[in-house]
Ligand SMILES: Nc1ncnc2c1ncn2[C@@H]1O[C@H](COP(=O)(O)OP(=O)(O)O)[C@@H](O)[C@H]1O
């Protein structure tokens with residue numbers, strides 16, 4: 001037994017954290033700016049994510065949610081600002097960099113090559129090979145079966161191009177990819193937008209499972225109820241800015257909706273404005 | 280041994296063929312590429328049809344030998360074109376590139392080595408120097424076009440249309456209408472002339488044995504790998520049929536090629552040169568497999584391996600399936616695309632060597648319209664212009680189909696406009712039928 005475990009007094013002496021154990025911060029994005037020509041898509045955004053936490057990212061169309069997450073996933077460079085991973089400055093200039101930090105991204109549509117099978121997609125860009133550099137398809141299929149067995153036991157089509165799969169199955173391939181490569185930070189951009197109700201429920205269950213395994217998740221969704229259900233904190237974006245980050249437990253869906261529509265922080269949203277939402 | 284018992288006894292069930300006597304189910308369980316099988320059937324029909332119409336002239340050793348040599352050069356380039364089209368690009372410049380590279384390789388052996396450097400004709404190294412320079416030039420030209428497409432973001436159609444004009448124009452500028460001949464003695468072997476450019480019977484049988492062993496090894500090894508991971512293997516009877524069919528085809532092909540004999544005059548000369556007493560009726564020397572065919576088979580194997588078993592090929596296909604997914608997967612898309620053009624250039628150089636060796640000269644219009652044959656071969660072979668779909672063996676078969684049509688019509692004395700009309704119609708029909716079945720299949 002180690003010395004730490006052997007001395008309960010040392011534990012007692014640490015400053016009180018009465019309710020939740022401190023969860024380490026995985027990512028901090030600071031003062032991020034992105035402009036496309038004249039369009040300032042992301043302005044001075046600062047946001048962080050802790051282990052085992054889901055941060056919902058909401059806002060109207062064109063608010064800058066996807067662009068912000070593309071910066072973190074290495075798909076688009078920021079014009080200015082910094083990213084810290086595990087408290088250390090991180091350089092993320094392409095998708096490969098992001099993956100080395102354990103950042104994986106799941107997109108609504110973009111992520112799969114339709115003409116390639118599930119194992120091929122799961123390992124896309126990180127294929128397993130033998131000593132001669134030859135693709136080890138059997139090993140990749142075997143690994144895919146293993147992950148799928150955990151995530152989606154009904155999944156059977158390991159040899160067919162993913163274009164013939166349903167939306168839910170395709171999304172589980174994308175999620176399996178993130179899980180297999182030990183994502184610690186998961187970005188999900190509208191993961192259920194293309195799915196039916198049953199498949200959406202499947203993805204929600206997956207998100208809860210991943211969260212319970214200590215993975216931090218940024219969740220972008222149009223569906224306020226989705227976000228409200230799954231998130232610990234909700235960040236509201238409006239015209240490229242973050243107007244407020246609120247604890248889910250301290251707000252109602254109406255209040256979040258008002259923030260999204262008015263583009264104001266929670267303190268400035270009046271009860272009349274909330275009443276108007278339903279008028 | 281411990282290993283033997285560690286093979287999982289429980290085999291995954293979900294992909295086993297549907298039970299019952301359905302023929303389709305049985306066929307599916309063999310995992311044979313149905314499209315390829317269909318093409319082989321189509322080719323068989325074309326051959327039998329021409330044989331009947333020509334009164335038995337098509338299926339002769341002589342005609343099949345010529346067909347094999349003529350198909351080889353198109354097939355070599357078609358394997359590269361598959362990767363270009365799969366990644367949603369096109370190369371219209373291959374005909375002009377072939378001319379320019381072929382002309383340069385001819386220059387090396389007719390002018391530069393013997394005259395400019397004063398080393399004389401027919402040196403033992405001449406063919407190799409010419410070939411290496413040609414392949415290097417192909418890589419360079421392909422690389423230039425690839426960089427313009429991938430990094431310069433100029434559409435491939437435009438870049439290679441420009442290439443089609445430029446490389447052809449360069450021949451005219453430097454050749455000034457001059458034909459370069461003859462080629463180096465060793466280099467001529469690349470051309471597949473019935474006497475000097477083929478392997479003879481013994482070497483052909485050795486090649487046949489190697490290829491057959493390769494087929495059997497591939498089947499056995501594939502089966503072992505599947506069992507190792509506990510996947511359902513193909514049914515044994517299917518493996519046996521595939522193996523028997525493959526080896527049988529090899530044996531028939533060699534029998535046919537060995538049945539074709541050297542032209543009488545050359546055999547007579549050979550007998551005199553080697554002091555062989557000629558039997559009554561003259562010396563019969565079997566021709567065997569032509570070297571260009573050997574080259575094309577080698578290219579097909581290497582390219583199939585690159586396309587299906589290497590990261591490079593996987594990346595090419597993923598780019599064709601979804602360029603964004605490839606980019607987000609961390610794949611270096613631009614480098615991969617550039618490489619497809621480099622490869623195309625190198626393969627074009629190989630074809631240029633075969634053609635100049637066969638013609639024993641380089642003329643200024645060498646390779647004119649070759650791009651049409653190459654594109655047709657790839658497309659008839661199942662490569663889809665919407666990207667992401669295509670196979671190397673399919674394109675090789677496509678080249679044989681194209682060449683069979685041309686050579687069959689030649690036997691029937693069809694004039695050149697008729698030939699073009701038929702080839703054009705077949706091309707459009709092939710893509711039409713393929714699209715129809717693919718759409719039906721995806722529903
Ligand atoms: N690649 C791009 N080129 C030009 N403008 C873009 C590009 N991507 C996004 N934008 C613009 O940036 C703004 C934010 O877009 P986006 O991040 O997609 O918003 P959201 O995901 O919140 O709907 C929009 O005005 C959009 O038009």
Ligand SMILES: [Mg+2]
Nearest residue numbers: 065066067189
């Ligand atoms: Mg978006």
